[in-house]
Amino acid sequence: MVTKQLVENILKTKMEDIPEEVNIHGKKSLYNWMGVAIGAAHHPSVDMVLGLKEDIQSAEQVSIFGRTEKTDLLLASLINGMSSHIFDYDDTHLDTIHHPSGPVAPVVLALAEKMNLSGKQVLHAFILGCEAELRIANAVYPSHYHLGYHITSSTGVFGAATAAGILLELNEEQMAWALGIAGTQSFGLREMFGTMTKPFHPGKAAQNGLMAALLAKKNFTSSTEVLEAKRGFANVLAPEHDLAKVNVAWGTEWELLKNAFKPYACGIVLHPSIDACIALGKQVKAEEVERIELTVNPYVLELTGKPTPPTGLAGKFSIYHTAAVAFLEGDAGEAQYSDASVHNPEVVAFRSKIHPQVDATVKEEEVQAVAYLKDGSTIAHTVKNATGSIENPMDDNALERKFNRLVHAIIGGGAAESLREQMYKLDELENLDGLIALTKGNAERILN
Amino acid sequence: MVTKQLVENILKTKMEDIPEEVNIHGKKSLYNWMGVAIGAAHHPSVDMVLGLKEDIQSAEQVSIFGRTEKTDLLLASLINGMSSHIFDYDDTHLDTIHHPSGPVAPVVLALAEKMNLSGKQVLHAFILGCEAELRIANAVYPSHYHLGYHITSSTGVFGAATAAGILLELNEEQMAWALGIAGTQSFGLREMFGTMTKPFHPGKAAQNGLMAALLAKKNFTSSTEVLEAKRGFANVLAPEHDLAKVNVAWGTEWELLKNAFKPYACGIVLHPSIDACIALGKQVKAEEVERIELTVNPYVLELTGKPTPPTGLAGKFSIYHTAAVAFLEGDAGEAQYSDASVHNPEVVAFRSKIHPQVDATVKEEEVQAVAYLKDGSTIAHTVKNATGSIENPMDDNALERKFNRLVHAIIGGGAAESLREQMYKLDELENLDGLIALTKGNAERILN
Numbered sequence: 079m080v081t082k083q084l085v086e087n088i089l090k091t092k093m094e095d096i097p098e099e100v101n102i103h104g105k106k107s108l109y110n111w112m113g114v115a116i117g118a119a120h121h122p123s124v125d126m127v128l129g130l131k132e133d134i135q136s137a138e139q140v141s142i143f144g145r146t147e148k149t150d151l152l153l154a155s156l157i158n159g160m161s162s163h164i165f166d167y168d169d170t171h172l173d174t175i176h177h178p179s180g181p182v183a184p185v186v187l188a189l190a191e192k193m194n195l196s197g198k199q200v201l202h203a204f205i206l207g208c209e210a211e212l213r214i215a216n217a218v219y220p221s222h223y224h225l226g227y228h229i230t231s232s233t234g235v236f237g238a239a240t241a242a243g244i245l246l247e248l249n250e251e252q253m254a255w256a257l258g259i260a261g262t263q264s265f266g267l268r269e270m271f272g273t274m275t276k277p278f279h280p281g282k283a284a285q286n287g288l289m290a291a292l293l294a295k296k297n298f299t300s301s302t303e304v305l306e307a308k309r310g311f312a313n314v315l316a317p318e319h320d321l322a323k324v325n326v327a328w329g330t331e332w333e334l335l336k337n338a339f340k341p342y343a344c345g346i347v348l349h350p351s352i353d354a355c356i357a358l359g360k361q362v363k364a365e366e367v368e369r370i371e372l373t374v375n376p377y378v379l380e381l382t383g384k385p386t387p388p389t390g391l392a393g394k395f396s397i398y399h400t401a402a403v404a405f406l407e408g409d410a411g412e413a414q415y416s417d418a419s420v421h422n423p424e425v426v427a428f429r430s431k432i433h434p435q436v437d438a439t440v441k442e443e444e445v446q447a448v449a450y451l452k453d454g455s456t457i458a459h460t461v462k463n464a465t466g467s468i469e470n471p472m473d474d475n476a477l478e479r480k481f482n483r484l485v486h487a488i489i490g491g492g493a494a495e496s497l498r499e500q501m502y503k504l505d506e507l508e509n510l511d512g513l514i515a516l517t518k519g520n521a522e523r524i525l526n
Numbered sequence: 527m528v529t530k531q532l533v534e535n536i537l538k539t540k541m542e543d544i545p546e547e548v549n550i551h552g553k554k555s556l557y558n559w560m561g562v563a564i565g566a567a568h569h570p571s572v573d574m575v576l577g578l579k580e581d582i583q584s585a586e587q588v589s590i591f592g593r594t595e596k597t598d599l600l601l602a603s604l605i606n607g608m609s610s611h612i613f614d615y616d617d618t619h620l621d622t623i624h625h626p627s628g629p630v631a632p633v634v635l636a637l638a639e640k641m642n643l644s645g646k647q648v649l650h651a652f653i654l655g656c657e658a659e660l661r662i663a664n665a666v667y668p669s670h671y672h673l674g675y676h677i678t679s680s681t682g683v684f685g686a687a688t689a690a691g692i693l694l695e696l697n698e699e700q701m702a703w704a705l706g707i708a709g710t711q712s713f714g715l716r717e718m719f720g721t722m723t724k725p726f727h728p729g730k731a732a733q734n735g736l737m738a739a740l741l742a743k744k745n746f747t748s749s750t751e752v753l754e755a756k757r758g759f760a761n762v763l764a765p766e767h768d769l770a771k772v773n774v775a776w777g778t779e780w781e782l783l784k785n786a787f788k789p790y791a792c793g794i795v796l797h798p799s800i801d802a803c804i805a806l807g808k809q810v811k812a813e814e815v816e817r818i819e820l821t822v823n824p825y826v827l828e829l830t831g832k833p834t835p836p837t838g839l840a841g842k843f844s845i846y847h848t849a850a851v852a853f854l855e856g857d858a859g860e861a862q863y864s865d866a867s868v869h870n871p872e873v874v875a876f877r878s879k880i881h882p883q884v885d886a887t888v889k890e891e892e893v894q895a896v897a898y899l900k901d902g903s904t905i906a907h908t909v910k911n912a913t914g915s916i917e918n919p920m921d922d923n924a925l926e927r928k929f930n931r932l933v934h935a936i937i938g939g940g941a942a943e944s945l946r947e948q949m950y951k952l953d954e955l956e957n958l959d960g961l962i963a964l965t966k967g968n969a970e971r972i973l974n
Contacts, residue, residue, distance in 0.1 A: 126744040133740050134598035135585035150582035226757030259723050262715040263730065267762055269755040270710050275703075275748040278741075282711065292581050293726075296574040299837075300723040307717040309674030314715055389747075 080306040080321045085253045087328040088210060088240055093202040093505075100332045101505060104205040107169055109501040110339045110477060111162055111179035112143060112517065117412065117484030118164035119144025119519055123274040127157050127281070140191040144488050144519035151188050155238075155288050158184035160281030163230070165412045166394045167343040167484075171336055172443075172468060174215040174229055175346065178337055180280030181234030182207035182241045185288045189245045190510045197507030199245060205334055207241025212333035214305065216323040218316035225317060228266035231279035232315065235260045238287020239294075246295045251302065258300030259290035261311045272384065272392040339477055341466045342410040344394040347378045347442055349464035351397060351434075354447035355404035357459045364406060364424075366451050369431050372401060373446040376436040385429075390415040398429040411483065443467050488519035528754040528769045533701045535776040536658060536688055541650045541953075548780045549953060552653045555617055557949040558787045558925060559610055559627035560591060560965065565860065565932030566612035567592025567967055571722040575605050575729070588639040592936050592967040599636050603686075603736050606632035608729030611678070613860045614842045615791040615932075619784055620891075620916060622663040622677055623794065626785055628728030629682030630655035630689045633736045637693045638958045645955030647693060653782055655689025660781035662753065665771040666764035673765060676714035679727035680763065683708045686735020687742075694743045699750065706748030707738035709759045720832065720840040787925055789914045790858040792842040795826045795890055797912035799845060799882075802895035803852035805907045812854060812872075814899050817879050820849060821894040824884040833877075838863040846877040859931065891915050936967035 096104075118124065119142065128142065131149045138148035142157050149157065159180050162168050168177045182204055190200045215233040223229045239260035243253045263286045266279040294300070304310050305321060312319040342352050351372050358370065374397070384396040393399040393415045402425050403414040419425060440446060443464055449457045463469040472480070478498060485494045493516045500513040507513060544552075566572065567590065576590065579597045586596035590605050597605065607628050610616050616625045630652055638648045663681040671677045687708035691701045711734045714727040742748070752758050753769060760767040790800050799820050806818065822845070832844040841847040841863045850873050851862040867873060888894060891912055897905045911917040920928070926946060933942045941964045948961040955961060 123746060126741060126746045129744050130600075130737070130740060134600050135587060136598070137583035137585070139583060150584070152578075152582050226762035255723075258718065258721070259726065262718050262723055262727070263713045265711045265713045267710040267749075267752070267755075267759065268757040269749045269752060269762075270706065273706070273747045273749055275707050275710055275746075278707065278746075279710070289578070292578060293574060296577050298571060298574045298723070298726075299721045299839075301715075301717045301721055304715070304717060307715075309716040311715065314674035314717075391747075 080324050081254055081257055081303050083325045084210065084305070085250050085257065087325055088206055088244065089250060089253060091206060091329060093198055095329060096202070096205055097332070100205060100334055101201060103335055103337065104201055105502055105504050106477065107179050107208070107334065107337055108183055108204060108504065109481065109498065110169055111183045112497065112501060113481035113484045114165055114167045115158055115162035116144035116488055116517060116519060117167070118161045119488060121161070121164050123164060123277065124157060124161050127160055140188045141514050141517060143517040144485070146518055146520060151192055152285050152289060154188045155184045155284040156281040158187070158281070159284035160277045163277035163280045165343040165415065166345055167340055167412065169337050169339050170346045171212050171215065171333060172338055172346060173336060174212065174219040175223065176212060176215045176233065177230045177280060178208040178212055178237065178334065180230055181211065181238045181283040181287060184281070184284045185238045185242050186245065187510070188288070189242060191514055193245065194509050195245060196509060197504040200510065201505050203241040203244040206244055207237040208334045208337070209332065210240040211237025213324045216333065217321050218312060218319045221318040222316035226268045227315060228268050228270070228276070228279050231266035231283035232264045234280055234283040235264055235287045238284045239290040242288045242291035243294065246291050248291065248294055252294040252297065254302035255298065255300040256291045256294035258302060258304040259293055259298065260287045261304035262300070263290070264311055264315055272387070272395045274391065336468060338466050338468055339472050341472055341476065341480065343412045343415055344400060344410060345381060346466065347381055348397060348400050349466055350443060350445035350461040351401050351447065352404040352410045353461045353464050354445050354459045355401045356408050358447060358449050358457060359405040359408055361457055362449060362451060364428055366453070367431055368450045368452050369433050370401065370405070371448045371450070372397065372432065372434045373437050373440055374434055375440050375442045375444070376438055377442055379434050379436050387420050390417045390420055393420040397434050398432045399425065401432040402429040489517065528772050529702055529705055529751050531773045532658065532753070533698055533705065535773055536654055536692065537698060537701060539654060539777060541646055543777060544650070544653055545780070548653060548782055549649060551783055551785065552649055553950055553952050554925065555627050555656070555782065555785055556631055556652060556952065557929065557946065558617055559631045560945065560949060561929035561932045562613055562615045563606055563610035564592035564936055564965060564967060565615070566609045567936060569609070569612050571612060571725065572605060572609050575608055588636045589962050589965060591965040592933070594966055594968060599640055600733050600737060602636045603632045603732040604729040606635070606729070607732035608725045611725035611728045613791040613863065614793055615788055615860065617785050617787050618794045619660050619663065619781060620786055620794065621784060622660065622667040623671065624660060624663045624681065625678045625728060626656040626660055626685065626782065628678055629659065629686045629731040629735060632729070632732045633686045634689050634693065635958070636736070637690060639962055641693065642957050643693060644957060645952040648958065649953050651689040651692040654692055655685040656782045656785070657780065658688040659685025661772045664781065665769050666760055666767045669766035670764035674716050675763060676716050676718070676724070676727050679714035679731035680712045682728055682731040683712055683735045686732045687738040690736045690739035691742065694739050696739065696742055700742040700745065702750035703746065703748040704739045704742035706750060706752040707741055707746065708735045709752035710748070711738070712759055712763055720835070720843045722839065784916060786914050786916055787920050789920055789924065789928065791860045791863055792848060792858060793829060794914065795829055796845060796848050797914055798891060798893035798909040799849050799895065800852040800858045801909045801912050802893050802907045803849045804856050806895060806897050806905060807853040807856055809905055810897060810899060812876055814901070815879055816898045816900050817881050818849065818853070819896045819898070820845065820880065820882045821885050821888055822882055823888050823890045823892070824886055825890055827882050827884050835868050838865045838868055841868040845882050846880045847873065849880040850877040937965065
């Protein structure tokens with residue numbers, strides 16, 4: 079009944095049923111997503127996946143954001159979804175450590191371009207796709223994540239199928255099948271964190287979910303009880319789960335409103351430490367510091383305990399590297415996660431001064447930082463709610479600065495400004511031709 | 527170390543290291559696979575997946591067996607892999623209930639057609655792909671399967687990546703990455719059994735594994751410890767596992783030799799009951815029978831307990847339907863699993879006479895059947911090793927009859943005979959142009 083109820087909820091929720099506040103946050107989520115997707119569009123890993131275009135002689139159907147190439151619908155969903163997660167700089171639903179836009183945005187934008195859909199249709203499908211995947215994530219978090227699943231792809235595939243299903247106008251049975259075809263493909267091992275395969279996850283979830291909806295539209299049959307069946311998604315992939323969370327308060331509570339934007343280009347669990355180390359770095363010089371102790375939630379060190387990250391991507395999973403660059407450079411943007419940065423001798427030297435320790439009474443969004451100086455004195459800095467949390471969100475100006483920093487070199491300042499305007503009035507656009515034209519990027523950024 | 531060792535084993539095993547017996551069984555496996563792939567090539571579900579060709583304007587790179595269409599490499603792997611599993615008539619590695627050819631054969635044949643490879647290259651990659659996936663299956667069976675995973679796709683993706691990786695000439699690091707990109711995509715819920723999504727599984731595993739190898743070839747990075755890592759494949763997807771089984775006796779014991787071919791178009795667990803009911807049907811008329819009791823392993827009823835299957839596909843998961851058609855029609859081929867067959871009033875009436883009961887002391891390959899007649903007499907028939915088991919295999923003539931029955935209506939008798947000859951001398955073929963030309967099918971079979 080859970081799957082059936084979810085399908086009913088999805089299909090009964092029209093654009094006019096979605097509160098304005100949710101619409102605005104949806105547009106902001108898409109704006110943030112587009113920035114991170116364009117920003118990483120010339121990363122070597124994107125070149126590699128785009129190489130599949132030649133392997134399969136993919137048709138030039140829809141756009142790759144931040145580039146001039148086009149590929150077919152399915153490949154574009156993979157590439158754009160992957161691109162948006164490369165910098166680990168995309169949005170985060172903090173309750174489940176889920177990046178909701180990644181698997182959904184590339185699908186709605188690809189279908190919009192191919193089917194000449196309106197901005198309102200895109201926003202509607204995007205919001206409901208995010209809502210579906212986040213509610214499913216709520217139902218299986220934390221056991222599913224702790225078991226080892228990258229929840230963004232493993233539940234994101236449902237979001238992609240939901241959003242595509244809305245745009246393809248699936249009926250109830252077809253939508254249930256789409257969720258079935260999507261859900262059986264739930265995948266993503268956390269073992270991949272720190273490699274190119276991590277950002278591959280949301281992209282492939284987007285592709286798989288879109289294919290699921292395309293097949294269901296053709297009446298390709300599947301289970302109609304994928305979420306709750308004895309050998310369905312929840313029982314197989316989540317040792318503990320509460321499927322009541324999937325449909326509870328549908329239409330009155332919106333999970334998408336809990337979607338936060340990251341000021342830093344790494345996992346959200348490092349943000350308190352970054353805030354603290356930036357603050358410490360403003361107060362004292364590197365050579366004066368003997369050691370910095372960071373008292374964090376145990377989970378933070380479990381996720382980011384790599385002491386000597388070999389690559390920039392791996393640096394995102396190193397509290398040592400991250401704290402060092404935050405202290406030394408006052409930021410943790412994508413420049414701080416280049417391959418050059420993790421091998422920078424100054425950074426390498428300073429990261430040996432970083433001493434994390436765990437304390438289960440410290441929350442994930444907190445840190446207690448203490449710098450022990452060579453002169454025997456100490457400086458303490460405690461962060462209760464990191465920048466980018468729901469309690470301490472990025473404001474619109476900060477979001478625009480982030481967006482511009484990501485896209486300027488690729489699409490230029492004028493296009494960046496126009497793109498922001500278009501994205502914020504997405505629901506007024508008759509089609510996305512103008513918006514998508516602004517995302518074309520010729521320049522190649524120097525990433526490393 | 528398990529993944530690294532597997533990669534070393536795969537890459538060190540040349541064609542000349544493979545015993546002749548294994549080569550012959552490999553060719554026989556591909557022959558059987560081609561028959562079931564062609565046989566189902568005009569099933570409605572294949573038309574649906576082939577509909578994706580139009581959705582993505584897929585390039586005409588390689589062949590869809592049993593049809594005249596071509597699609598791109600990745601889509602063809604999906605379609606051919608799916609087609610081969612639709613009738614549930616493909617090969618089975620009995621130790622793990624795995625259908626090894628499904629995820630591997632479509633990949634090696636697609637690459638062979640595109641890259642103009644020799645038959646020897648194809649056979650080499652096919653055998654090692656099967657060997658890799660079956661050894662991984664051994665390591666996680668039964669807990670992985672019992673948890674709810676369709677082991678054919680969930681481990682088959684490794685086989686597809688291995689086979690593709692060999693043909694793409696990956697180096698050691700790339701092959702480890704390919705297994706990583708493949709393994710993180712391990713998927714397939716048993717909840718899908720009885721729907722079109724079940725045969726979708728091996729096809730999608732083929733596609734995902736091929737994509738993994740194509741990406742690894744471009745140096746797309748991944749974990750190099752996907753099998754054994756803390757949050758890698760075995761720990762996340764199999765509550766109990768023994769990874770030593772992956773590499774044990776590599777090169778001296780061949781799992782592919784345990785691959786059996788099915789005389790009946792359904793799960794192997796039903797084969798003893800089919801043998802028994804065919805035997806009973808030859809001895810007594812339907813109207814004389816009061817009830818038939820089938821004492822089976824508990825697992826048989828867990829898998830095939832559907833009392834009133836709504837479709838032919840679902841009929842494959844119904845011991846009631848299966849036993850009824852076996853008794854009434856003396857066979858359980860694809861004709862007995864049409865939609866018409868499960869709604870045939872005579873069949874529907876007789877299936878109420880089928881009474882399975884479970885007994886844990888009865889092995890999966892056994893059945894104790896007793897027909898209770900209206901005149902008060904009984905006829906007992908016990909099967910110890912069902913037809914198609916390793917102990918009681920189909921002989922070459924029976925395999926040829928099966929092949930011909932599947933492909934005649936689609937490619938014609940002359941092509942069927944030529945195709946058999948080509949498949950049996952696969953390792954002598956300079957390229958597969960002639961062989962693949964024989965697989966083209968114009969006729970559409972009447973399936974229902």
